[in-house]
Every structure is written in C-alpha cells, then in structure tokens.
Amino acid sequence: MLGGDYAPQEAVKGIARYLSEGGQAQRLVLLGHTAELSSLLEAHGLDPTHFALEHAPERIDMHEHPTKALKEKKTSSIAVGFGQLAAGQIDALISAGNTGAMLVGALMSIKALPGIHRPTIGAYMPRENGKLGFLLDAGINADCKPEFLAQFALLGTLFLQHVLGVSAPRVGLLNIGEEEGKGNLLAQAAYPLLQQQAGIHFIGNIEGRDILLDKADVIVCEGFTGNVVLKIAESIHDIVVRRNIQDSYFDRFHFETYGGVPVLGVSKPIIIGHGISGSQSFMNMIRLAEKMIEKDLLGKISEAIV
Amino acid sequence: MLGGDYAPQEAVKGIARYLSEGGQAQRLVLLGHTAELSSLLEAHGLDPTHFALEHAPERIDMHEHPTKALKEKKTSSIAVGFGQLAAGQIDALISAGNTGAMLVGALMSIKALPGIHRPTIGAYMPRENGKLGFLLDAGINADCKPEFLAQFALLGTLFLQHVLGVSAPRVGLLNIGEEEGKGNLLAQAAYPLLQQQAGIHFIGNIEGRDILLDKADVIVCEGFTGNVVLKIAESIHDIVVRRNIQDSYFDRFHFETYGGVPVLGVSKPIIIGHGISGSQSFMNMIRLAEKMIEKDLLGKISEAIV
Numbered sequence: 001m002l003g004g005d006y007a008p009q010e011a012v013k014g015i016a017r018y019l020s021e022g023g024q025a026q027r028l029v030l031l032g033h034t035a036e037l038s039s040l041l042e043a044h045g046l047d048p049t050h051f052a053l054e055h056a057p058e059r060i061d062m063h064e065h066p067t068k069a070l071k072e073k074k075t076s077s078i079a080v081g082f083g084q085l086a087a088g089q090i091d092a093l094i095s096a097g098n099t100g101a102m103l104v105g106a107l108m109s110i111k112a113l114p115g116i117h118r119p120t121i122g123a124y125m126p127r128e129n130g131k132l133g134f135l136l137d138a139g140i141n142a143d144c145k146p147e148f149l150a151q152f153a154l155l156g157t158l159f160l161q162h163v164l165g166v167s168a169p170r171v172g173l174l175n176i177g178e179e180e181g182k183g184n185l186l187a188q189a190a191y192p193l194l195q196q197q198a199g200i201h202f203i204g205n206i207e208g209r210d211i212l213l214d215k216a217d218v219i220v221c222e223g224f225t226g227n228v229v230l231k232i233a234e235s236i237h238d239i240v241v242r243r244n245i246q247d248s249y250f251d252r253f254h255f256e257t258y259g260g261v262p263v264l265g266v267s268k269p270i271i272i273g274h275g276i277s278g279s280q281s282f283m284n285m286i287r288l289a290e291k292m293i294e295k296d297l298l299g300k301i302s303e304a305i306v
Numbered sequence: 307m308l309g310g311d312y313a314p315q316e317a318v319k320g321i322a323r324y325l326s327e328g329g330q331a332q333r334l335v336l337l338g339h340t341a342e343l344s345s346l347l348e349a350h351g352l353d354p355t356h357f358a359l360e361h362a363p364e365r366i367d368m369h370e371h372p373t374k375a376l377k378e379k380k381t382s383s384i385a386v387g388f389g390q391l392a393a394g395q396i397d398a399l400i401s402a403g404n405t406g407a408m409l410v411g412a413l414m415s416i417k418a419l420p421g422i423h424r425p426t427i428g429a430y431m432p433r434e435n436g437k438l439g440f441l442l443d444a445g446i447n448a449d450c451k452p453e454f455l456a457q458f459a460l461l462g463t464l465f466l467q468h469v470l471g472v473s474a475p476r477v478g479l480l481n482i483g484e485e486e487g488k489g490n491l492l493a494q495a496a497y498p499l500l501q502q503q504a505g506i507h508f509i510g511n512i513e514g515r516d517i518l519l520d521k522a523d524v525i526v527c528e529g530f531t532g533n534v535v536l537k538i539a540e541s542i543h544d545i546v547v548r549r550n551i552q553d554s555y556f557d558r559f560h561f562e563t564y565g566g567v568p569v570l571g572v573s574k575p576i577i578i579g580h581g582i583s584g585s586q587s588f589m590n591m592i593r594l595a596e597k598m599i600e601k602d603l604l605g606k607i608s609e610a611i612v
Contacts, residue, residue, distance in 0.1 A: 128545065139482055142490035176445055176533040184448035184530045208537025212545065224490045225531045227482040231514025232538055239434065239518065245551055 001032030002059045002077040003097025004277045008032055011096075012040050014282025023286065025050035029090050031077040033057040056080035059097075062275055066100030070108075078102060082109040085268050092289035094260065096273030096281065103140060106263045106270045113298065115305035117148045119265035120223075121272065122156060123230040126252035127214045134160055135174075135211065135219045136264070139227030146189035149173070149220045150197045154304055155264040156218035157200045162295040163262075163288070172206030172216025174225060180204070186222060194220070199304050259284025262292060265301070269293060307338030308365045308383040309403025310583045314338055317402075318346050320588025321357075329592065331356035335396050337383040339363040362386035365403075368581055372406030376414075384408060388415040391574050398595035400566065402579030402587065409446060412569045412576045419604065421611035423454045425571035426529075427578065428462060429536040432558035433520045440466055441480070441517065441525045442570070445533030452495035455479070455526045456503045460610055461570040462524035463506045468601040469568075469594070478512030478522025480531060486510070492528060500526070505610050565590025568598060571607070575599060 001008040011032075019025060029052040030037055038048040058076040060069040070079050081093045082105040095102055103121070112119050122136035136152045137144070153171045160166040173194055175183040180191055182205060194202045206216050211229060221229075237253035251257075259281045260273035269292040271285045292298070307314040317338075325331060335358040336343055344354040364382035366375040376385050387399045388411040401408055409427070418425050428442035442458045443450070459477045466472040479500055481489040486497055488511060500508045512522050517535060527535075543559035557563075565587045566579035575598040577591045598604070 128549075142482060142493075174534060176448060176530055176537075184528070187448075187530070208534035209541040209544075211534075211538060212541055221534075222490070224482055224493070225534055228480060228514035228517075228527075228531055228535060229538065231482075232517060232535065235515040235518055236542060238515075239555070243434075243553060243555060245553055247549060247551055249545070249549060 001030050001037055002056070003095035004273060005062075005275050006278060007096065008037065008040055010278045011282050012037075012044050012046070013279035014277075014286070015041075016044050016046060017279050017283040018286050019046070021283070023283075026052075027290070028052070028286070029054055029084065031056040031081050031084075054080060054084070060101050062098055064098060064101070066098060066104045069098065070101050070104055076101075078105060081105075085110060085270075091293055092269035092271065094271045094273065094282075094285045094289055096260070096275060096277035096285075099272055099275075102270065102272045103263065106266045110266045110268050110270065112265050113267050113302055113305065115302075116265040117145070117151050119263055120148075120152050120155060121263050122159070122261050123226065123233070124258050124261070125211055125219070125233065126249065127212060128249050129214055131214055131217075132164070132258075133211065133214075133217060133219055134164075134169075135221070135226055135229060137221065137223035137226050138230050138261070139223045141223040142227075143224075144186060144222040146186060146193050149186070149190040149222070150193040151265075151305075152220045153194055153197055153200045153202065153218060155301065156220065158297065158300050158304060159262065159264060160217055162297050162300055163291050166217050168201050169217035170203045170215070171200045171218045171220065172203055172210070174211070174219050174221035174229075175205035175207065178205050178207065190220070256281050259288055262288065262297075267298065269298065307336050307343055308362070309401035310579060311368075311581050312584060313402065314343065314346055316584045317588050318343075318350050318352070319585035320583075320592070321347075322350050322352060323585055323589040324592050325352070327589070329589075332358075333596070334358070334592070335360055335390070337362040337387050337390075360386060360390070366407050368404055370404060370407070372404060372410045375404065376407050376410055382407075384411060387411075391416060391576075397599055398575035398577065400577040400579065400588075400591045400595055402566070402581060402583035402591075405578055405581075408576065408578045409569065412572050416572045416574050416576065418571050419573050419608055419611065421608075422571040423451070423457050425569055426454075426458050426461060427569050428465070428567050429532065429539070430564050430567070431517055431525070431539065432555065433518060434555050435520055437520055437523075438470070438564075439517065439520075439523060439525055440470075440475075441527070441532055441535060443527065443529035443532050444536045444567075445529045447529040448533075449530075450492060450528035452492060452499050455492070455496040455528070456499040457571075457611075458526045459500055459503055459506045459508065459524060461607065462526065464603065464606050464610060465568065465570060466523055468603050468606055469597050472523050474507050475523035476509045476521070477506045477524045477526065478509055478516070480517070480525050480527035480535075481511035481513065484511050484513065496526070562587050565594055568594065568603075573604065575604065
C-alpha cells in the first residue's frame with residue numbers, strides 16, 4: 001500500500017474499484033501503516049475489518065538503493081511482503097513501489113523456478129488493432145546468452161496463452177534484418193535455438209519497425225535493447241500528452257491501462273506496477289495476480305521447463 | 307541518379323532545386339543512363355551540357371544482395387560511382403540506392419581512414435525544440451568493442467561541430483540507467499573510455515526516454531540497439547501519417563527533411579539517402595556533401611584520430 005507515486009490513496013481507490021466489480025476483500029492482505037490504512041479505507045466507504053492489515057510503516061523511496069533499502073528497512077511494505085510470500089502467508093505480491101527493490105526481493109528471497117536460467121520481466125507493446133504485444137526482457141537482464149532468449153520466448157508464450165488468453169502466440173526475435181543469419185552475435189546464435197524451442201511458435205526475425213505492428217505477440221531480446229525500446233515508447237506517450245494530441249492509439253501507451261507486469265520465472269506470482277500507477281492500475285494488478293493463481297501459470301511454467 | 311524509389315525523376319527535381327537556390331551545375335557528375343538523363347533534364351528545363359553525365363545504366367534494386375550486386379553489375383550507378391571515387395575523378399558520392407551496396411562500397415573500395423576502428427553511420431533524432439540529435443551507430447556495427455563507442459563519439463562530435471554547426475556537442479552514452487556503473491558489459495566498459503576520450507564533451511548516460519529530448523547532441527551505442535531505435539522512430543512516423551495526426555514535431559520524423567547521412571570514418575565523403583528520398587532530400591544531400599568538403603571534415607577527423 002506504500003508503493004508508487006500516488007500511494008496509498010490510489011491503492012485504496014483501486015481496491016474500492018476491485019470490490020465494486022466483484023472482487024473479494026478477504027483475498028487481500030494490505031501491507032502498510034495499519035492505523036493510516038484503516039482511516040483511509042473508512043474514508044473510501046470500506047470496512048477495514050473485512051481486510052487483513054499487516055503493519056509495514058516504512059516506505060522505500062523511488063531513488064533508494066534497492067538491496068540496501070530492503071536490508072535496512074525491515075518493516076517496509078516490500079520487505080514485509082517478501083517475508084510473507086517466502087513464509088507462504090500470502091500467495092502473490094503486488095507493488096507499484098521501487099522496481100529495483102521488487103526485483104531484488106524476487107530474485108533473492110523468492111528465487112527462480114528450477115531450470116530457469118534468468119527470471120525476466122516484460123513490457124506491453126500496444127498495437128493499433130487493439131491487441132497487445134509482449135516484449136521481453138525489458139531490462140533485468142542486460143547481458144544475455146542465446147539460451148536465455150529461447151527461454152524468455154517460452155515464458156512469454158505461457159503468460160500470453162494462459163493469462164492473457166492469446167492462443168498460439170507468435171514469437172519474433174528482435175533483430176536488425178529480416179533474414180536468418182542477420183544481426184549481432186547474440187541474435188545469430190539465438191535464432192536456431194528459437195527454431196528448436198519446444199512449446200513456442202517461432203516466426204523469425206522482427207525489426208524495430210515491426211514492434212508496434214501486429215506481427216509477433218511475443219518479442220524476445222536482451223534487456224538492454226528491450227529497456228531502451230520500453231523507455232522510448234513511454235517517452236512517445238509523454239510527448240503526445242505534452243503536445244495535446246488526442247489519439248485513441250497513443251492513449252494506450254499509458255501504463256495505467258495495463259496495471260503491471262509479472263516477474264516471470266520466479267517461484268511465486270510477483271507483479272510490478274509503474275510508479276505512476278493509479279486506481280485502475282492497482283485494480284488490474286490484483287486481477288492479474290488472481291488470474292496467474294487461478295490458471296496456475298507457475299505450474300504450467302514448471303511443467304514446460306523440466 | 308538511379309538510386310531510390312523515386313529515381314531518376316526526384317533526383318533530377320532535386321538538382322533543379324539545388325540550382326535554383328544557388329547551386330552550381332559544373333560541380334555535379336550525374337551517374338545513370340545518359341540518354342534518359344539528358345531528356346529528363348531537358349524536360350525539367352535544365353541544359354544537359356552543363357553537367358558531366360557518366361553512363362551507368364544498371365540499377366541495383368533494393369532487395370539485391372549488396373556484395374553480389376556490386377560485383378556483377380559493374381555498370382550500375384553505385385559501382386561506377388565508387389570506381390570514380392576511388393580513382394579521384396569525383397570528390398564525394400551520394401546515393402539513395404541500395405544501402406547495403408553503398409556500405410559495402412564504402413568499406414571495400416574506399417576503406418577506413420587510418421586509426422579508425424570501424425566506420426559508422428548515424429541517424430538524426432528530431433527534438434521538439436527544433437534541434438537534431440545524432441545517434442550512432444545506427445546499424446552497421448551490430449557488435450562493438452568499448453573503444454568503438456568512444457570513437458563513434460568523436461566522429462559524431464566532429465560531424466556536428468563542423469558540418470551541422472553545433473558548438474561543443476554534448477555526448478551521451480545510451481544506457482539503461484543514469485548512474486555510472488549501470489548497463490550491460492559494453493556500456494559499463496565504454497563509460498570510462500568516454501570520460502577519457504579527448505575532443506568530446508561527455509555528459510554521462512542517456513536513457514531511452516531521453517533520446518527524443520534535448521539532453522545529448524551525440525548519442526552513442528552499438529549498431530543493434532541503434533538500428534532498433536531508428537526503425538521505431540520511422541515506424542512512429544508511419545503511424546502518425548496513417549492516423550492522420552497533424553503535428554509539426556512528428557512531421558520531422560520524416561527522413562525527407564534531412565536528406566541523408568554520411569558514412570563517417572571512411573576516406574571520402576559518402577552520403578547515403580533513404581530509399582524514399584524526394585527532391586528536397588536529393589538537394590540536401592548535395593549540400594551536405596559540399597559542406598563536408600568545404601569544411602574538410604575528413605581532414606579534421608584524420609587530425610583528431612592520430
């Protein structure tokens with residue numbers, strides 16, 4: 001409840017929206033300053049006794065060093081959350097707080113599923129036809145081996161299939177040429193691995209100009225290029241807003257629409273939201289966590305990896 | 307005269323514009339089908355005898371294999387052009403034709419200046435305040451060593467200083483975090499080299515969201531990420547046009563505005579235009595070549611490298 005630029009107000013509003021659209025209060029464990037949360041819930045017409053409230057009064061700010069902050073702020077909402085997740089007291093953890101701290105927690109206290117080379121995080125890429133592409137890695141793994149990319153393709157495919165409901169997602173390799181054999185050493189080596197990877201539908205190379213087109217559902221690359229792509233897409237949205245351009249497609253570059261993205265490959269559902277998350281985003285993140293549990297995405301990943 | 311989707315008509319129109327704005331016909335050697343060119347020049351009110359016309363009737367198409375095409379089509383405008391350039395019969399070569407063939411010619415028949423690790427090509431990045439950033443490498447060098455990036459920074463700086471008239475260009479390293487020490491192994495290793503590089507003004511890391519902002523004038527990265535960035539920028543322009551969005555800033559994502567980009571680090575001025583180059587683009591490329599010669603950019607590069 002303390003994560004993100006507009007927390008805890010927007011988090012509480014998101015919970016109110018979640019409940020008003022059929023969500024169940026008893027599913028939620030709210031981590032934050034309990035006294036503050038109680039009055040805030042009441043102010044929004046919600047009964048605090050319907051929720052489990054866990055006292056976690058410290059806040060990790062956006063610019064704090066993730067590892068240091070997690071170690072020192074033991075009663076921060078993120079640290080308490082990972083403690084509860086590791087102890088099996090909660091089934092999923094959602095936060096719009098310090099992304100680095102969420103990742104450190106995910107990799108250190110929860111750990112990767114057996115057989116996972118590197119956990120990864122993706123980014124949604126909106127298309128004009130209303131669909132969403134999913135680009136991964138979006139920034140955790142700046143240096144990758146070719147086999148990491150093949151596994152990202154599988155993780156992305158399973159997430160899209162089981163959680164987002166895309167049947168037979170098309171996988172593209174982000175590259176700087178269309179033909180096989182093009183690209184840097186990593187892309188050249190990843191191509192045949194993607195051809196051999198079971199459980200995915202590999203359609204070949206995808207260029208930068210294809211990212212926003214409906215060519216591939218899952219786009220794989222190392223996290224350096226992926227992060228640069230994500231940040232450009234975000235900056236395009238900023239520019240469009242600043243220039244007062246009204247356009248339904250560019251509106252969809254706003255993260256608020258999607259909520260958050262899961263850390264894929266770790267042993268529990270962990271959802272990371274954007275710092276600017278508002279109520280819709282918090283509601284969507286709760287639903288995403290529910291769906292990941294309901295569809296047993298982690299079980300599906302474990303089966304596919306071994 | 308045979309390069310680009312709208313050649314030779316747009317090339318001739320570009321020459322007409324160049325002349326009407328003070329350009330000199332005797333500076334131009336036109337490579338193409340001479341009989342065709344003569345009648346086309348006349349049709350545009352230009353006297354063919356004012357130009358040197360070189361017979362080069364073959365055309366290398368956009369999808370031909372560059373090395374093979376250059377070898378087999380010896381009377382193509384590109385092959386004849388590189389022959390003349392190597393023989394010192396012309397001082398600069400301009401084409402909007404097959405980019406691969408232009409690059410192969412630049413690297414094979416003209417060669418790099420002494421001390422140049424890798425010749426490079428950049429891409430303009432328009433900013434809302436009307437300025438232009440210059441991102442390099444934009445796709446020739448998919449795999450780079452850290453010292454290549456430091457040299458790209460110097461080449462970009464010299465081009466902006468002497469040809470585009472930017473005083474003390476700020477150099478940014480494209481990265482996935484602001485602080486020193488962030489990034490992939492390449493960016494981590496390039497950072498101290500950029501700090502030590504003479505002749506540049508290094509301002510530190512630049513993230514994807516900063517590329518379109520006026521933070522750095524020269525942005526360096528390897529050619530994989532650079533090419534993906536360039537192709538996304540081009541695709542944004544396509545989307546804006548397709549969606550009928552009228553905006554003076556996004557209009558500037560159209561390559562037509564700039565003409566072409568030089569191959570930097572080779573021993574002669576070589577300008578590569580976009581396939582969709584129109585008359586304005588051809589005119590601008592002629593002027594760019596003139597300016598590179600007039601300002602002795604290659605002499606400046608040679609002095610700075612040794």
